[in-house]
Amino acid sequence: MKEFVKTLEILGEKIELGESRTIDFNIAKLYTSTSIEIPIIIERSIHPGPTVLITAAIHGDEINGVEIVRQLISRKINKPKRGTIISIPILNVFGFLNTDRAFPDGRDLNRSFPGNRRGSLASRVAYFFTNEILPHADYCVDFHTGGASRFNAPQVRINPGDENLLKLAKIFNVPFSVYSKNLKKTYRSTCGKKGIPIILFEGGKSLESNTQIVNYGVRGTKRFLYYLNMLDSKFNVTNPSRDTVVIEKSRWIRAQKSGLFHLKIKCNELVKKGATLATITDPYGKMKFNVIAPNKGYVINVNQAPIVHQGDAIFHMSTKDDQAQGEEMENIDE
Ligand SMILES: [Zn+2]
Structure with missing residues (x-):
């Protein structure tokens, strides 16, 4: 775990222990001059602990993930018993507006990491995220769905041979844990290089909100937060009848x-x-x-x-x- 910081500083704003804050990150306007914000929702307990970074919609058409993070927030699961939870329900807001996987210029944010300050818009978002947000995280949880009409069974992706991630995937405990190599320029590979464990959840397909898949994502996150001793004791944690099947x-x-x-x-x-x-x-x-x-x-x-x-x-x-x-x-x- 990173060294404990009493005052969290994100985008020039200072957030103390026990504080709740939403920071609207503004990277570029629409071409109509309309402002576009990426809300970053931060919840800090008064008790020190790890920082978990929860993200969805790196691909703008993956609605299931947005709904999972929305439920975590609206049910206050993101108010930790200790430590800090940073939630970003829609990272690729440009794609989300167009219900499109990519950015308006066709760039895939999840092939643009760790990003470049002077690169394409997707690359700039990746750069900002990697340098301003990610360094605070001890653990990451990122929600995806299958691309186009490909429907994924609920699964966590693990870089083969990463025993620590396998352990965390077993705690998250959705039906499958699937070995898959880190692809170049993905968020997952950047986390790998920085030594930050990431639960990459895949479930359902794009442009669909699927209640069952959303439940898997929410329950897995609760189990994960419980393991980190961050889940408020008012929440129940249940384990599925069958443990995750590891697919090598x-x-x-x-x-x-x-x-x-x-x-x-x-x-x-x-x-x-x-x-x-x-x-x-x-x-x-x-x-x-x-x-x-x-x-x-x-x-x-x-x-x-x-x-x-x-x-x-x-x-x-x-x-x-x-x-x-x-x-x-x-x-x-x-
Ligand atoms: Zn995705």
């Missing part, structure tokens, strides 16, 4: 045909080798192609698109296969 190897299955896409299984399911996962048909009732499970495994992402192109990622599955490394391991969502 996984692969993406891509569509071998283009066509209408018909799912035959649900996300989260454990399927047998040879099981039919989906069918792909033409629109004319002539062609039907079965998508077959290449191995026994958990399905941790299903593409819910009604139509697919050949080559589209349609399922993410656990595997025991060593050859599932490389391109297949690429994290196409985070």
Whole structure:
């Protein structure tokens, strides 16, 4: 843990122990001269303790995460028993306004870390965040969903071999903990380089608020705060009936045909080798192609698109296969 600071200083504002404060970070106006703020909600206990930084909507179309952080705030889960909780429900406010994953110029904030003061707008937001906010954090929790129509089972992403993160993921305890290498220029890789543990939660898909997924995110955060002795004692902590399943190897299955896409299984399911996962048909009732499970495994992402192109990622599955490394391991969502 970092050295304890009595007075927290963010963007020139001083926040003392026991204080609540919302700081509106203003990085650039809209082209209509309208001001755009990124609210940073800070809650400090009178009792010293760790600082947890909670973020969502690094991708502007990932609404589930925004709802998770909103609930943490409105239910006052973010008022810690000790220490400090910094919540940023919408980091990419520009994308959120356009309900778009990226910034208006197409840049992906989660490929712009640690950022550059004179770079693109996304790069500037990353730079400000990395230099002004992140240094205060002892732990980070970041909420994501699958990209486009790819629906993720609730899961925490762990850089392979990081035993500390694996331990924290088991405490967060959502259905899956998935090994996936830190991608270059992501928030997660910047945390990795700075030695700040980050719980990266993935669940649901973009442009959707899914009650079940939101509950997983909120309950996981409560378990995590409880572990840090930061959760107010008025909150109950429950553990799920099944502990998180750790997935060390996984692969993406891509569509071998283009066509209408018909799912035959649900996300989260454990399927047998040879099981039919989906069918792909033409629109004319002539062609039907079965998508077959290449191995026994958990399905941790299903593409819910009604139509697919050949080559589209349609399922993410656990595997025991060593050859599932490389391109297949690429994290196409985070
Ligand atoms: Zn994301």
